[in-house]
Amino acid sequence: MSEPVSRLDERFSDPGTQATPWENAREVLENAQLSWIATVRGDGRPHVTPLVAVWLDGAFHFCTGPSEQKTRNLAGNPQVVLTTGDGRWDGGLDVMVEGEAERVTDRPALERLAAAWTSKWNGEWQFGVTDDGFSNDVGGDAYVYAVRPAKVLAFGKGTFTHTSYKFA
Template identity: 25%
Template sequence: MTAEVLENNEKPRGTSAFIFNQTAPGPTQPWSWAERMLTSTPTYWLVTTSPDGRPHSRPLWGIWQRNTFWFSSQNRCGEFLKVNPRASVNVQTGEDVVMIEGSCSRVLGDDINVLAEGVGAKYDWELTVREDRVHTRFGQSAPVFRLNPERIYGWTGIAGWETATRWDFTRS
């Protein structure tokens, strides 16, 4: 799966999303708009589910690269993802929103460098990689995950629901 994700640079085509019990009339947003939000947003909200079904939401840093969301967490969400890998990541800039839905997988080996290098460039925060984890200079360490999108939604402005767009991702 790793090679497939890393080589998948295909740009998804957006369609009008079904939202508020109807299909948005459009116009749809271009993929470049969603990708710009996913790339530039400083804080993301990760939503997972505990083993007993309770939602768990937390802010975190991450990067959008190669049509995949990369993050690390020493929080309990990592344990939750072992039981149920389904998750969503949400971003908001002003009233513009983008939401990723998909499944998470643990990242091992050299692929961890994608996150370490991306966090260094985006946040000016040094992470080192060893023992299949990222480590901070303060002694914290965490496993690395990626959220492989199945579907992404986005629209401009709360009142601009008619621009609600859905992008579908296929994984082989």
């Protein structure tokens, strides 16, 4: 994945600030323990829920059960926003990823993602790989999705910055 083009939005940034480097925003995505996903229900109402996600190979990945609301929403509209960051007002960096959720069914990719989940959470999240996605002893089967960013926004707090990243 090539480096995105970044732009500071001075309307929402403190005077004299600089755009947040992409490396900083990517680090927040890589290290996030909890993220939230926004999808759209068939009747147009929003649906937001927390989840654990993995940033790998230039995409944010998440999994969800075949009968969950997220899965039903994605069948009708794959556009999503994934958010993560720091809940404090006076510090940290919040990052939002906009893009289209696409199912991951390639077995080698699923194997790498299962290993990434296991590694990121020191073995607390372990998945087996199936032809449809993941399986585990606790939650059963899960579909795996990748969101390659169309746009990323980063909001620095304390010293306030609003940076957008556009991807080719």
